[in-house]
Amino acid sequence: MKITFCCTDIKPGPWIEDLRAALPDAEVSVWQPGDPQADYALVWAPPQQFMDEQPGLKAMFNMGAGVDGLLRLKLPAGVPVVRIEDAGMAVQMAEYVCHAVIRHFRELDVYEEDMARGAWTFRKPRVRSDFPVGVMGLGVLGQRVAQALAHFEFPVHGWSRSPRQQGGVTTYSGAQGLEEFLGASRVLVNLLPLTDETRDILNARTFSQLQAGAYVINVARGAHLVEQDLLDQIDAGHVAGATLDVFRTEPLPADHAFRRHPRIRLTPHASARTLHHDCLAQITGKIAALERGEALTGVVEGARGY
Amino acid sequence: MKITFCCTDIKPGPWIEDLRAALPDAEVSVWQPGDPQADYALVWAPPQQFMDEQPGLKAMFNMGAGVDGLLRLKLPAGVPVVRIEDAGMAVQMAEYVCHAVIRHFRELDVYEEDMARGAWTFRKPRVRSDFPVGVMGLGVLGQRVAQALAHFEFPVHGWSRSPRQQGGVTTYSGAQGLEEFLGASRVLVNLLPLTDETRDILNARTFSQLQAGAYVINVARGAHLVEQDLLDQIDAGHVAGATLDVFRTEPLPADHAFRRHPRIRLTPHASARTLHHDCLAQITGKIAALERGEALTGVVEGARGY
Numbered sequence: 001m002k003i004t005f006c007c008t009d010i011k012p013g014p015w016i017e018d019l020r021a022a023l024p025d026a027e028v029s030v031w032q033p034g035d036p037q038a039d040y041a042l043v044w045a046p047p048q049q050f051m052d053e054q055p056g057l058k059a060m061f062n063m064g065a066g067v068d069g070l071l072r073l074k075l076p077a078g079v080p081v082v083r084i085e086d087a088g089m090a091v092q093m094a095e096y097v098c099h100a101v102i103r104h105f106r107e108l109d110v111y112e113e114d115m116a117r118g119a120w121t122f123r124k125p126r127v128r129s130d131f132p133v134g135v136m137g138l139g140v141l142g143q144r145v146a147q148a149l150a151h152f153e154f155p156v157h158g159w160s161r162s163p164r165q166q167g168g169v170t171t172y173s174g175a176q177g178l179e180e181f182l183g184a185s186r187v188l189v190n191l192l193p194l195t196d197e198t199r200d201i202l203n204a205r206t207f208s209q210l211q212a213g214a215y216v217i218n219v220a221r222g223a224h225l226v227e228q229d230l231l232d233q234i235d236a237g238h239v240a241g242a243t244l245d246v247f248r249t250e251p252l253p254a255d256h257a258f259r260r261h262p263r264i265r266l267t268p269h270a271s272a273r274t275l276h277h278d279c280l281a282q283i284t285g286k287i288a289a290l291e292r293g294e295a296l297t298g299v300v301e302g303a304r305g306y
Numbered sequence: 307m308k309i310t311f312c313c314t315d316i317k318p319g320p321w322i323e324d325l326r327a328a329l330p331d332a333e334v335s336v337w338q339p340g341d342p343q344a345d346y347a348l349v350w351a352p353p354q355q356f357m358d359e360q361p362g363l364k365a366m367f368n369m370g371a372g373v374d375g376l377l378r379l380k381l382p383a384g385v386p387v388v389r390i391e392d393a394g395m396a397v398q399m400a401e402y403v404c405h406a407v408i409r410h411f412r413e414l415d416v417y418e419e420d421m422a423r424g425a426w427t428f429r430k431p432r433v434r435s436d437f438p439v440g441v442m443g444l445g446v447l448g449q450r451v452a453q454a455l456a457h458f459e460f461p462v463h464g465w466s467r468s469p470r471q472q473g474g475v476t477t478y479s480g481a482q483g484l485e486e487f488l489g490a491s492r493v494l495v496n497l498l499p500l501t502d503e504t505r506d507i508l509n510a511r512t513f514s515q516l517q518a519g520a521y522v523i524n525v526a527r528g529a530h531l532v533e534q535d536l537l538d539q540i541d542a543g544h545v546a547g548a549t550l551d552v553f554r555t556e557p558l559p560a561d562h563a564f565r566r567h568p569r570i571r572l573t574p575h576a577s578a579r580t581l582h583h584d585c586l587a588q589i590t591g592k593i594a595a596l597e598r599g600e601a602l603t604g605v606v607e608g609a610r611g612y
Contacts, residue, residue: 091434091459092412098458099408102401108573115572118565120557125579128397151457152404153397251426259424266421267414273431 001291004054006031007044007063014276015042022284040287045069051076059290061283064274065089065141066221067300068194081300086140087282088275093141094148096271097189097217100243101149103265104187104215105131128153132211134185136201137192137220138164138171141272145189157184161197182209187217194221204229207239214239219271222247227258234263245271307597310360312337313350313369320582321348328590346593351375357382365596367589370580371395371447372527373606374500388592391604393584396450402577403451403495403523404458406549409571410493410521411437411460434459438517440491442507443498443526444470444477447578451495463490467503488515493523500527510535513545520545525577528553533564540569551577 003019003026005012012030019028019042031041033049037056044063055076062070062083070081103109107123114121132155135146142158143166149156150168158166159181163173172181182188188210192198202218202225216239218225227248233239241263247256250269258264286296309325309332311318318336325334325348337347339355343362350369361382368376368389376387409415413429420427438461441452448464449472455462456474464472465487469479478487488494494516498504508524508531522545524531533554539545547569553562556575564570592602 095408095412095458099405099412099414102405106398106401106405106576108405111573111576112571115558115574116566118560120574122574122576122579125581148457151454152401252421254424260422265418267417268421268426268428270412270417270428273428275431 001026001040001287002036002038003028003040003042003287004031004035004038005029005042006046006050007042008046010044010063015280018276018280019284022280023287040290042283043070046073048073055079059286059296061286062300063279065272066194068221071300080296082286082296082298083300084274084279084282085298087278089272090141090144092272092275093191093219094144096219096245096267097145098148098152100217100265101131101133101154101187101189101215102152104241104243105154129155131155131186132157132184133187133189134159134181134210135169135189135191136160136181137190138166138169139191139193142191145191154187157181178206179209182206183211186211186213187215189217190220190224192220192224194223199223200226202226202230204233207233210239212238216242217244218242219245222250231257231261234261241265243267245269307332307346307593308342308344309334309346309348309593310337310341310344311335311348312352312356313348314352316350316369321586324582324586325590328586329593346596348589349376352379354379361385365592365602367592368606369585371578372500374527377606386602387606388602388604389606390580390585390588391446393588394581395578396447398578398581399447399497399525400450400454402525402551402573404454406523406571407437407439407455407460407493407495407521408458410547410549435461437461437492438463438490439493439495440465440487440516441475441495441497442466442487443496444472444475445497445499448495448497451497460493463487484512485515488512489517492517492519493521495523496526496530498526498530500529505529506532508532508536510539513539516545518544522548523550524548525551528556537563537567540567547571549573551575 005015016028031050038054039058041054041057041060042063043060051073057079059080059082062081064084067081067083105126133149134157135142136159138158138160146156146158146166146169156169158169158171159177160173164171190202207229216230230242243265245267246269258266289296311321322334337356344360345364347360347363347366348369349366357379363385365386365388368387370390373387373389411432439455440463441448442465444464444466452462452464452472452475462475464475464477465483466479470477496508513535522536536548549571550564551573552575564572595602
């Protein structure tokens with residue numbers, strides 16, 4: 001069995017080594033133009049040439065949850081694209097989002113600033129029922145985030161393309177359910193896949209439909225958010241602030257208006273990192289399943305884009 | 307039925323009004339020296355004179371979880387002291403502690419500082435198994451905190467005076483179990499009641515028994531912590547930092563070494579506030595149960611001090 005590794009921005013060394021250890025019978029190498037046909041590929045933002053030269057793959061493993069980068073290419077027909085389904089990312093996403101929600105809800109920044117300047121002052125405790133959280137996207141990550149927010153007793157609303165049920169979450173779906181979902185939400189968490197339908201979905205209109213004093217958390221893709229609309233809504237006072245992990249241009253330009261904005265908290269696309277060992281176990285497990293002729297979960301449906 | 311209200315630092319107005327609304331047959335008033343004997347009392351840091359003048363109470367409700375302030379007084383014999391068991395405090399404590407643990411574990415402050423100065427840099431993701439969390443005290447609050455940490459898949463250890471079992475938590479008990487518990491923990495969360503046995507329990511010796519790169523979260527009482535020992539252990543590098551909500555002197559003096567310390571995060575005893583409506587419902591429910599002759603939960607055992 002031949003496995004090839006073609007990943008931009010990921011150091012190949014540890015992956016090659018660990019794939020060889022996990023699958024001692026496989027030939028594992030870093031892809032080079034002109035290489036012979038491989039059976040399986042691990043890819044992240046590969047070039048079109050890779051796709052053109054590897055039409056006979058049994059499967060291609062995308063080294064992350066979002067496959068929007070891959071689907072911009074012309075893919076070889078009939079090669080299943082398999083995305084990382086969790087690999088430790090869901091719990092990281094739950095951590096990141098809960099941290100941001102709790103920090104805002106509990107006004108922890110205000111308390112810390114007070115303490116740093118020598119004060120000792122209380123604020124009237126906020127009431128949890130005044131801070132319903134809306135989660136857009138109820139895939140593996142969205143479900144896990146919604147579950148974690150419900151664990152802290154926040155009212156949780158969820159919105160997805162097609163109808164879904166989840167315990168402890170009030171769900172809405174489709175274009176016709178969006179306005180009601182937004183009206184029920186004060187904190188908005190975006191975990192949608194990026195598709196033509198969801199691009200720019202965080203815009204002036206959606207923000208205006210959120211409850212007053214809204215808070216926006218974007219942990220999906222930068223292209224979901226119309227950045228100037230967020231800045232305008234914060235200036236107008238309808239949106240109280242935002243926590244952003246993803247941006248239209250990454251790395252975020254050093255002089256971008258989001259940097260040092262007093263109401264916007266930033267991280268560098270670090271909300272859920274692909275964890276080496278979890279990811280490796282998932283990929284080698286799926287290769288073994290394919291070799292046994294079993295069906296896989298996590299295969300991307302090209303038409304939907306996720 | 308006569309109910310008296312004797313609480314330092316709590317505005318009586320809303321309590322009196324809401325008690326009257328909830329128990330329309332009761333006479334409710336703010337305690338004054340020389341008042342006639344009441345049936346029930348709501349107290350927070352009352353004077354000794356109150357205790358001396360109200361020996362015939364059927365029960366005394368302490369308006370918080372910690373009764374250490376009350377037990378320093380000479381209490382009338384045979385009057386049950388009932389503490390607030392939850393009243394929305396457990397979920398607040400879970401929020402506060404999880405926020406602090408996630409912030410430290412995920413290095414979110416480092417990322418935010420990087421982003422504010424125009425950078426876009428990644429750190430090697432920390433591994434969850436390297437950050438076992440030890441929760442001292444497994445009462446209502448400690449159990450809820452341990453459960454929330456387990457929800458985020460941290461290895462959780464719990465230590466209590468007498469043996470306890472909790473799903474997802476490795477438990478230890480008594481003086482003989484303390485060293486093993488500390489050695490299994492890297493992040494230490496203190497939720498113990500303050501008693502003669504637990505005073506100063508967070509000291510140079512306990513810190514030195516924690517795993518290297520330890521992190522300390524004190525949300526119980528300031529007198530649990532030997533403050534200089536914490537500063538010394540941070541200087542020595544064995545303890546990486548701390549999140550502190552309680553202090554030996556409250557309000558924390560404006561010139562205290564903890565203020566503006568780069569590795570210590572502070573809040574003003576705000577980790578779990580007594581929420582008016584939850585607390586009121588609990589007290590009125592318990593008065594009704596007592597009037598029906600039923601047994602109560604939350605009655606403090608004076609000899610143990612909690």
